[in-house]
Amino acid sequence: MTAYIVRRLLWMLPLLLGVSIICFAMLKRAPGDPVGAMLAESRDSGKTMTLADRERLREQLGLNRPVYLQYLDWLKLVARGDFGTSTRMNQPVSTIIKQRLPNTMKLAGVSLLLTLLIAIPLGIISAVKQYSLTDYLLTTFNFVGISIPQFWLGLMLLYFLSVKIGWFPVNGMHSAYVGPGFWAHFKDSALHYVLPVISITVAGVAGYMRYQRASMLEVMPQDYVRTARAKGLSERIVILKHAWRNSLIPIITLLGYVLVIMVEGSVVVENIFSWPGMGQLAVASLTQRDYPTVMAIVLLSATLILIGTLLSDILYAVVDPRVRFD
Amino acid sequence: MDDLLVRSLIQEATSRHYTRRAILRRAVALGLTAPAIAAVLVACGNSSDNTPTAAGGTAAATSAGAAAATSAGAGTAASGSTGGGIVNANTTLGDKGIGNPIIDQSEYWTEWLVFNKLVKYDDKGNQIPDLAKEWKYSDDSLTLTLTLVEAKWHDGEPFTSADVLFTFDKIKDENTKTNYASRLQVGDKFVTWEAPDDRTVKITLTEPYAPFLYGLSQIAIIPKHILEKSSDINTDPFNKQPVGTGPYKLVEWQPDQYIKYERNDDYFMGKPAADGWTNFFMANTDAGAAALDKGDLDMMFTPPEMQPRYEKSPDFVLHNYVYYTPITLAFNHKHPILKDMTVRKAIAQAIDKKTLTDTVTKGRGLIANNQYATTGPLDKYNNYKEVDYQKEYPFDVEAAKKLLDDAGWKPGGDGIREKDGQKLSFTLLTYSGFTEYMNDQVIIQESLKQIGIEVTPSVLEYTTLEGMWHDPNGKPEDRAMEVQEWPHPFEQDPDVYSELDSKNVPPGDDYMWFQDPDIDKLIEQGRTTVDQAAREDVYHQLDVARLKALPALPLYCAVDGWVVSKKLGGIPADTPSFRWYQRAFPEKIFKQA
Numbered sequence: 001m002t003a004y005i006v007r008r009l010l011w012m013l014p015l016l017l018g019v020s021i022i023c024f025a026m027l028k029r030a031p032g033d034p035v036g037a038m039l040a041e042s043r044d045s046g047k048t049m050t051l052a053d054r055e056r057l058r059e060q061l062g063l064n065r066p067v068y069l070q071y072l073d074w075l076k077l078v079a080r081g082d083f084g085t086s087t088r089m090n091q092p093v094s095t096i097i098k099q100r101l102p103n104t105m106k107l108a109g110v111s112l113l114l115t116l117l118i119a120i121p122l123g124i125i126s127a128v129k130q131y132s133l134t135d136y137l138l139t140t141f142n143f144v145g146i147s148i149p150q151f152w153l154g155l156m157l158l159y160f161l162s163v164k165i166g167w168f169p170v171n172g173m174h175s176a177y178v179g180p181g182f183w184a185h186f187k188d189s190a191l192h193y194v195l196p197v198i199s200i201t202v203a204g205v206a207g208y209m210r211y212q213r214a215s216m217l218e219v220m221p222q223d224y225v226r227t228a229r230a231k232g233l234s235e236r237i238v239i240l241k242h243a244w245r246n247s248l249i250p251i252i253t254l255l256g257y258v259l260v261i262m263v264e265g266s267v268v269v270e271n272i273f274s275w276p277g278m279g280q281l282a283v284a285s286l287t288q289r290d291y292p293t294v295m296a297i298v299l300l301s302a303t304l305i306l307i308g309t310l311l312s313d314i315l316y317a318v319v320d321p322r323v324r325f326d
Numbered sequence: 327m328d329d330l331l332v333r334s335l336i337q338e339a340t341s342r343h344y345t346r347r348a349i350l351r352r353a354v355a356l357g358l359t360a361p362a363i364a365a366v367l368v369a370c371g372n373s374s375d376n377t378p379t380a381a382g383g384t385a386a387a388t389s390a391g392a393a394a395a396t397s398a399g400a401g402t403a404a405s406g407s408t409g410g411g412i413v414n415a416n417t418t419l420g421d422k423g424i425g426n427p428i429i430d431q432s433e434y435w436t437e438w439l440v441f442n443k444l445v446k447y448d449d450k451g452n453q454i455p456d457l458a459k460e461w462k463y464s465d466d467s468l469t470l471t472l473t474l475v476e477a478k479w480h481d482g483e484p485f486t487s488a489d490v491l492f493t494f495d496k497i498k499d500e501n502t503k504t505n506y507a508s509r510l511q512v513g514d515k516f517v518t519w520e521a522p523d524d525r526t527v528k529i530t531l532t533e534p535y536a537p538f539l540y541g542l543s544q545i546a547i548i549p550k551h552i553l554e555k556s557s558d559i560n561t562d563p564f565n566k567q568p569v570g571t572g573p574y575k576l577v578e579w580q581p582d583q584y585i586k587y588e589r590n591d592d593y594f595m596g597k598p599a600a601d602g603w604t605n606f607f608m609a610n611t612d613a614g615a616a617a618l619d620k621g622d623l624d625m626m627f628t629p630p631e632m633q634p635r636y637e638k639s640p641d642f643v644l645h646n647y648v649y650y651t652p653i654t655l656a657f658n659h660k661h662p663i664l665k666d667m668t669v670r671k672a673i674a675q676a677i678d679k680k681t682l683t684d685t686v687t688k689g690r691g692l693i694a695n696n697q698y699a700t701t702g703p704l705d706k707y708n709n710y711k712e713v714d715y716q717k718e719y720p721f722d723v724e725a726a727k728k729l730l731d732d733a734g735w736k737p738g739g740d741g742i743r744e745k746d747g748q749k750l751s752f753t754l755l756t757y758s759g760f761t762e763y764m765n766d767q768v769i770i771q772e773s774l775k776q777i778g779i780e781v782t783p784s785v786l787e788y789t790t791l792e793g794m795w796h797d798p799n800g801k802p803e804d805r806a807m808e809v810q811e812w813p814h815p816f817e818q819d820p821d822v823y824s825e826l827d828s829k830n831v832p833p834g835d836d837y838m839w840f841q842d843p844d845i846d847k848l849i850e851q852g853r854t855t856v857d858q859a860a861r862e863d864v865y866h867q868l869d870v871a872r873l874k875a876l877p878a879l880p881l882y883c884a885v886d887g888w889v890v891s892k893k894l895g896g897i898p899a900d901t902p903s904f905r906w907y908q909r910a911f912p913e914k915i916f917k918q919a
Contacts, residue, residue, distance in 0.1 A: 032789030038430055038505065039792060050508040050824065051834050057430065060503060088431060089423045090503060090560050096423075099581045155612070163619040170616045172583045176604045177412070271609040276421075276582030280609055284420045289789060 001317070005310070012306045019302045020078075020295065024071050027291055033063055034087040037288045061087055074295065083299075084292035088285060093296045096281065101263065103173060104270070104277030108261055111197050115204035120251075122205070123212025127220065128239060138209065145206025154199040154272040161195060168195050171274035196273045200266050211254060215247040222246070248319050256312030259304040264297070409599035411917030413894065414606065414624045415908075416614045421582045421607045425568035427546035428497055429560060430505045435605040438909050439587050440480075440570035441546035444472055444490065444527075445539055447818045449907040451703030453539060457485070457547055457571065458527070467534035467856040472527045477594035479549050480569045487521035492550035494519050496559060503560045509541035534854040536861055540819035547571070573598035573913035582607050598913035599896050618642070624891040624917060625908070630687065630762060636889045643892060645904035649811075649884040650702040652694035653763070655770060656812040656878040660839035661802040663748065667876065668733045674719035674879045675726040676777045677770060683882035686765045694880035697869045698820065701902070702883065707820040709866035713873050715880060726777045735778070743778040751780040752806035757788040766809045766881065781807075795837035802839070812838055812878055820865050823849050826877060840877040893918045 035057045058064050062073065077084050083093035126138040162170045169175060169192050178188045219225065220243055228242040229235075263278055270279035278297065285293040316323045417435060424430075427437040444458040458472040477485040497506045498516055510516055512535040519529050531538065549569055556562040566579055571594065574587035587603040606623065608614045615632060617623040621641075628636065628644070636644045655677070657664045664670060683691045695715045698704035735743040735750055743750040754770060756763040767783035774781050786794075791808075794800050813825035813836075823830070828846050830836035848868040855861040888904040890897065896914040901907040908915060 030790075031793035033793070036792040036796075037789050050511075051830075052511075052514060053505045053508050056500070056507065057503065057505070060501075085561075089421075090429060090431070090565070091423055103582075158616050163616050166620060170620050170622060171606065171608055171613050174583075176578075176580075176584045176586055176606075272613060274582075274607065274609045274613045276580075276607070280420075280582060287789070288420075 005314070008310050008313075012303070015306060016299065016302055020075070020299055021071070023295060023298045024074065024291075025067075027289070027294060028067050028070075030289070032289055033058070034061060034289045034291065035063065037088075074292070078299070083296040086285070086290050086293045088288045088290040088293065093292050096293065097278070097296060097300070100276060100278050100281045103275065104263065104279065107193070107196055107200070107270075107275060107277060108263075108266075110193060111200040111204065112258060112261070114197065114201050115208055118201070119205045119208035120212055123209040124216055124239065124244060126209065126213040127216030130217065138213075142206045142210050145202050146210070148202065150199055150203055150266065151268045151272060153202060154195070154269055157195045157198060158272065168192075173276060196266075196269050196275055199269045199272070208251065208254070211250055212247065215250045216243060219243045219247045245319060249316060252312045252315045252319065255315075256308040257305065259308040259311075260301055263304055264301055409896070409916040410601050411893075411919060412602045412604060413600045413915055413917050414604050414622060416606045416608045416617065416623050416626055418608055418610055418614065420609075423579075423581060424565050425576060425579070426548060426559070426562070426565050427568075427570075428493060428502070428504050428506055428548055429565070430503050433585070435603075436568060436576060436585065437546050438572075438912055439574040439603055440568050440572045440576055441548070442477075442571045443544070443546055444474075444542045446543050446910055447703070447906065448910050449901045449903050451706075451818055451906075453543070454910075456543075457490075461539070463856055467854075468531050470529040470531070470538065472529070474525045474527065475594055476525075477571045478592055479551070479571055480575045480590060481549075481552075483549065483551050485547075485549075485571050486524045487527050488524075489547055489550045490527045491519055491521055492554065493545065493547045496548070496553070497545065499559075501558075501560075506545055509544055512538070534856050536853055536856050537816065537819045537821045540816055540821075543818070574603055577602075593913060595913060599916035600913075601916075603912070618889060618891075621891075624894050625904075626889050627905070628887045628889045629760075630690070630885070630887070633690075633887045633889075634688075636887075639889075641892055643890045645888045645890055645901070646690065646885050647887075647903035647905060648692065648699045648702045649886055650699050650704055650817050651811045651814055652697075652699050652880040652883050653766070653809065654694075654812060654878040654880050655766075656808045656810065656838050657876070658802045658806050658808075658838050659841065659877070661752075661806050663750065664752070664802075664806055666733070668729055669735075669750070670876050670879075671719060672726040672729040672777060673774060673779065674715075674876065675722050675729070676779075677773045677879070677881075678721045679716065679881055680721075682766065682769050682773075685769065686762050687882060687885060690885040691882040692885075694882050697865075697872050697880065698815065699883040703818050703903075703906070704815060704820050706862055707865035707869070709869035712866070713869045715873060718873055719876075719879070723776055730777060737778045741775075741778055742780045749780065750778060752782070753804060754781045754783045754807045754809065755791065755805050756783075756785055756809040757791045758785050759788070762884065763809050770809070795835075796833045798832040800832070808838075809881075813840075821849070821853055822868075823853055838877065840875075842871075842875050842877075845871050845875060845877075891917075 035054050038057065039054060062070060065073070074084065083097075085091065086093050086096055089096060122138055126135045129135050158170060162168045169188075173192050174185070174189050175192075178184050222243075224246075225238060225243050228238045233242075264282065267279035267283055269275065270277045271283065274280070281293065282297050284290075285297065415435060417433075419434075422431045422433060424432040425436045425440070426432055427441050442457045444456055445453055445461065446456040448454050455475075457475055457477065459475045461470060461472040463470055474485070474487060474490070479485055494510055496502050497504050497510055507516075510519075512531050512533055515532055517529055517531045517538070519527060521527055529538075548564075552569055553559060553562065553564055556564065568576055573590055573593045573595070575590050576585060577588050578584075578586040584604050584606045587605075589598050589601055591597055606617070608617065611626070611629060611632065614623060614626045615628075618626050633644060633646075636642045655673070657670055657673075659665050679693050683693050692700050693716065694700070696708035696710065696713050698708050700708065730743055730750070734745050736745070738744045738749070754767050756767055764783070764785060767781075767785075771781040771783055791805075794805055813822045815822045815825075824835040825838075826836060826840055826845060827849050828836070828841040828843065831839050831841065845868065848864060848871055852861060852864045852868060855864055886905075888908075890904060895916050895918055896911075897904065897907060
């Protein structure tokens with residue numbers, strides 16, 4: 001087991017190197033560069049940057065060096081644990097990510113917890129009562145939930161619950177002006193979470209519920225479930241202890257990717273609700289050709305995908321003792 | 327109110343003019359689905375009845391008295407009140423975390439609210455005093471002497487000429503990440519600056535350069551006493567806690583969320599009207615629209631497709647204004663076929679500009695008949711006496727066909743004209759973000775089809791297009807024609823040197839490869855003539871030269887809008903542009919409780 005984990009961890013290095021090379025090459029192949037993006041905005045401000053201004057910035061940012069040297073420069077920095085300086089924000093990338101990451105994790109964490117707490121019980125109920133009215137209702141919700149685009153749901157919630165009825169704030173994580181006291185701040189903050197969390201959770205619940213239902217249905221007719229029933233165990237124990245645990249493997253595979261979602265955030269939802277997180281940062285950095293920030297986000301996501309899949313592989317062994325890693 | 331108006335003559339802080347182009351580009355870039363998002367939100371809007379009648383009515387108003395007509399009805403709801411409140415504004419350009427206004431990509435609201443320039447432009451496009459209460463050119467136009475006001479930095483230290491010199495020195499410094507260096511240069515050389523005393527700054531130019539004062543109006547002055555010991559101005563903590571001379575002090579900066587400002591009671595132009603400002607970072611205009619409707623925002627730039635829902639709103643005023651430079655059909659003059667004036671002329675005559683204008687701007691825009699936008703800040707440089715594109719190139723399909731016939735372009739089997747194996751077939755590019763531009767493409771495609779010219783429209787992301795512009799080895803066939811704003815002058819200065827002068831072909835900014843020695847001469851004259859009347863005359867001649875040479879065909883003047891809450895006061899009813907007003911005089915705007 002330990003040997004397996006070490007081997008997997010070592011494999012990550014060449015994989016990440018590959019990912020970074022491909023990503024860097026693609027970024028450099030994309031037309032435009034950070035200075036071009038700055039020019040785009042400065043033109044609109046009526047301050048055309050002259051060729052000399054642009055050359056000066058390109059020189060300062062090292063964009064005139066051969067691409068492979070630029071990559072090696074970047075790699076050298078990363079090897080020292082430094083992700084460089086954002087070209088868009090003139091600050092260390094690590095500082096920028098440190099500011100945004102907690103916000104995304106808070107939103108994603110709350111949403112994920114809620115998703116699992118709702119989806120798993122409903123999935124089990126749906127499977128246990130297959131073809132009942134409850135099952136039909138839940139399955140219908142599944143289809144609707146999966147079909148609704150997140151941006152549409154987000155906008156509708158925003159429009160009706162915030163703009164029309166005015167129950168919830170429309171953007172950000174908290175208001176600029178809040179009365180004194182812990183509770184005022186807590187309430188303000190909580191209200192800001194509601195709509196983004198719903199937007200993310202609906203799709204999540206629908207997805208996980210389907211998997212849970214399908215995998216329960218596969219497990220339910222198994223011999224060991226029948227045996228458990230024959231032993232006279234209560235239906236509750238049969239379902240939760242015997243059937244459910246065995247149905248978890250596909251769910252765990254999915255959970256492997258949860259880490260990534262936690263970090264990348266929901267690009268769409270963060271943009272609709274102006275949530276100051278990683279999703280917004282990623283899009284803004286990409287459009288502004290902020291290479292160091294984009295590379296850091298890609299590397300972070302790739303690392304988390306690898307760790308996530310590793311964790312889910314390890315968890316297989318935990319839920320299913322038959323799984324061995326030798 | 328009178329008091330406020332008088333004060334308006336001596337005030338502060340104009341600067342960056344982010345336009346609909348920047349704002350929309352970002353809006354679109356952010357949500358890849360932004361057009362869809364906009365459509366959804368607008369469809370939800372309860373006042374989206376954009377009937378032809380309504381549009382027609384606006385058109386009449388707009389053409390009558392330009393953009394001002396629409397805002398005139400608005401007035402200032404809060405004119406009885408004298409001030410107070412927190413004004414809420416948004417930005418869709420994203421939080422770049424830079425509050426030092428001379429550093430590239432700095433936050434523009436901070437620049438307007440916290441800092442001052444030496445001179446600025448009012449909302450009507452006139453130069454007015456800011457930190458310099460007066461300025462004078464020497465007789466040879468080579469020395470500019472500015473006299474400074476008495477003012478204090480937010481920390482109580484006095485503002486002096488040393489701060490001005492320090493700012494200029496920092497901009498000149500090779501290590502500073504700034505895009506203002508060219509503002510202090512004439513040709514490729516820096517001008518020189520000195521301070522005979524605490525209240526005087528003397529600038530020596532190597533040759534007369536008319537746009538120089540415009541350049542100064544872009545540079546915010548930063549405090550020497552805080553920054554002189556900084557080891558790296560690009561990353562100094564000052565970026566997050568800027569200290570200026572402006573009407574508002576920055577008090578809190580929440581990354582990606584908002585910046586809070588409070589009133590500077592010691593402001594040298596007098597006590598500002600509002601208690602404070604907040605500017606919110608919103609990911610796109612749709613988030614902004616929602617916040618506006620909820621009352622969390624008091625003003626917002628609005629793309630044309632969102633304007634109808636605010637036109638008759640009881641809570642908001644729609645301030646319309648023309649975009650300062652016309653939307654044009656630009657020709658690539660390196661293209662073997664398009665460099666032929668006959669073909670360009672035929673194209674110009676095949677496009678019905680009136681229908682195009684009415685259709686794409688929903689009756690709001692004006693037909694462009696001159697080099698700069700009619701009623702815009704550069705209008706005085708238009709030559710209405712001698713220049714009328716509609717007269718020179720009247721819409722006449724038969725005449726256009728005849729031009730091409732005579733030049734030997736004969737229709738082929740597919741209806742597309744050809745000569746010597748070459749086809750009259752062109753790409754027509756534009757950048758993403760404007761439905762308006764895409765509609766232009768389609769109409770131009772259809773119009774040119776009638777005279778046997780094939781057009782292939784293509785929409786690219788702005789950064790992509792920018793990369794193509796400055797590629798000296800790009801194939802002219804890949805971007806034969808473009809719908810956009812080329813050549814793009816400065817917003818308040820008519821100079822078009824960088825985009826129209828022969829010397830600036832790619833990798834320079836003359837990316838449509840236009841080269842004409844006579845026009846070069848006029849551009850040079852326009853840059854070196856400091857006297858205003860004489861300068862206007864030069865640009866009147868340039869208008870004629872451009873009409874004859876047709877570097878690009880002006881199509882129409884686009885109308886943009888700002889939606890402003892009726893709770894805001896301190897805004898004159900007759901301002902031609904709320905956009906410039908709020909930037910020139912943010913200290914006069916307040917919010918009724």
